[in-house]
Amino acid sequence: MxxxxxxxxxxxxxxxxxxxxxxxxxxxxxxxxxxxxxxxxxxxxxxxxxxxxxxxxPTEPEVSVFLYTSATPADINRVRALIGTLPDVTHSTHIDKRQALRDLEESSGMRELLAGLSDNPLPDAFSLTLSTAEPEALSALSNRLKADPAVEAVQLDSEWAxxxxxxxxxxxxxxxxxxxxxxxxxxxxxxxxxxxxxxxxxxxxxxxxxxxxxxxxxxxxxxxxxxxxxxxxxxxxxxxxxxxxxxxxxxxxxxxxxxxxxxxxxxxxxxxxxxxxxxxxxxxxxxxxxxxxxxxxxxx
Incomplete structure (x- = not known):
């Protein structure tokens, strides 16, 4: 040794x-x-x-549905009912445009500037959580939502993730x-x-x-x-x-x-x-x- x-x-x-x-x-x-x-x-x-x-x-597929700023309560209820019929939607949340404007005022620090606006520039929106990320299913869901005259845009939030x-x-x-x-x-x-x-x-x-x-x-x-x-x-x-x-x-x-x-x-x-x-x-x-x-x- x-x-x-x-x-x-x-x-x-x-x-x-x-x-x-x-x-x-x-x-x-x-x-x-x-x-x-x-x-x-x-x-x-x-x-x-x-x-x-x-x-x-977030890894779960999430979709944001934006309505036209001119959408009426009847339009909002119709879109909500349409979302309820979609089989791939596991959860949905309505984002009221008045609440969205208040949140923007608090977070941006531009309360006085935004308060001077005559009309609310923000639209009503829905945030959806989906059970699938298959491209075909997402495309079909987007087409069904866009077919409603009150829906302006559909955005897949988790695509970049x-x-x-x-x-x-x-x-x-x-x-x-x-x-x-x-x-x-x-x-x-x-x-x-x-x-x-x-x-x-x-x-x-x-x-x-x-x-x-x-x-x-x-x-x-x-x-x-x-x-x-x-x-x-x-x-x-x-x-x-x-x-x-x-x-x-x-x-x-x-x-x-x-x-x-x-x-x-x-x-x-x-x-x-x-x-x-x-x-x-x-x-x-x-x-x-x-x-x-x-x-x-x-x-x-």
């Missing part, structure tokens, strides 16, 4: 020596890995925050594709970096083999180098994403406040970040293994 620990301690010390021997190149390599991690991680963070936002939006959910799904698929591409690139970059390290230590490796060093002994420092480089590069990528989120946090919250909401940008869960770092380490170790194995076969 002591011998095993000593071998790993020697390998780790050799790794630190590799970093210290050329700090400029090592820093550049870490930056390359950090960018390769930051791009897919940043996209995933954006998609994750969009998903949190979409989860706070479903579009946002579809955008989130597309973003996740796109993130997977980009992560795979950057993962393949990281594998190739690590393989090339380790090959360069091997070339700079060719004579040392040859001497070690002459005095009886095993392949695992020769391979170990390069695996440590790849692993440490992957961990540090991943940390840099996550730090870059965190800094960008911090810079965007205030503008996003200000924008959300205009819609009466409070929304904070957040990094993905720690478990996901650890998984991402583990994936980067695994790819780096795989690249190092391929490069060292190829060199050892060539020198046998």
């Amino acid at each position: 002591k011998h095993w620990l000593m071998l790993h301690r020697i390998a780790f010390a050799s790794t630190l020596k590799l970093f210290a021997s050329n700090p400029l190149a090592s820093g550049f390599n870490l930056l390359v890995i950090g960018v390769a991690v930051a791009l897919p991680l940043g996209l995933m963070t954006l998609v994750d925050n969009l998903q949190r936002l979409s989860g706070r939006l 479903r579009r946002l959910a579809a955008l989130v799904r597309l973003g996740r698929d796109l993130t997977v594709v980009i992560a795979v591409l950057f993962g393949a690139g990281l594998l190739l970059v690590t393989t090339n970096l380790i090959r360069m390290q091997i070339l700079t230590r060719r004579e040392e490796i040859e001497v070690s083999k002459l005095i009886g060093a095993t392949d695992s002994f020769i391979r170990r420092p390069f695996l440590y180098f790849a692993g440490v480089q992957a961990v540090l590069g991943s940390a840099i990528g996550m730090l870059v994403v965190a800094i960008i989120l911090q810079q965007l946090a205030k503008p996003v919250d200000t924008l959300a406040a205009l819609y009466g909401e409070h929304f904070n940008l957040m990094l993905p869960q720690p478990a996901f970040l650890l998984t991402a770092m583990g994936s980067v380490v695994a790819l780096s170790l795989a690249g190092a293994m391929l490069s060292v194995r190829k060199h050892l076969r060539e020198t046998d």
Whole structure:
């Protein structure tokens, strides 16, 4: 056990020596890995925050039915009766135009300006909750409502929420594709970096083999180098994403406040970040293994 620990301690010390021997190149390599991690991680963070936002939006289909401003109480009752006959409507609420005007006066702060209007510019409306989101059913319902002469417009309020959910799904698929591409690139970059390290230590490796060093002994420092480089590069990528989120946090919250909401940008869960770092380490170790194995076969 002591011998095993000593071998790993020697390998780790050799790794630190590799970093210290050329700090400029090592820093550049870490930056390359950090960018390769930051791009897919940043996209995933954006998609994750969009998903949190979409989860706070109404997912049940909702329809707003606006009547003409000239609609009479008889028109309103007729439309209410028509809505009652629609099978896909689970709940309906009548929004009286007088109450709507009072609410607008209170929320807008323009009470005096609105009070000077001779006529109420707002129409009576109905808010409907539906049991289906099938396009054919929604189209049929809209046509039946618009057929009434008192109905001016029919608006599907939750359509944009479903579009946002579809955008989130597309973003996740796109993130997977980009992560795979950057993962393949990281594998190739690590393989090339380790090959360069091997070339700079060719004579040392040859001497070690002459005095009886095993392949695992020769391979170990390069695996440590790849692993440490992957961990540090991943940390840099996550730090870059965190800094960008911090810079965007205030503008996003200000924008959300205009819609009466409070929304904070957040990094993905720690478990996901650890998984991402583990994936980067695994790819780096795989690249190092391929490069060292190829060199050892060539020198046998």
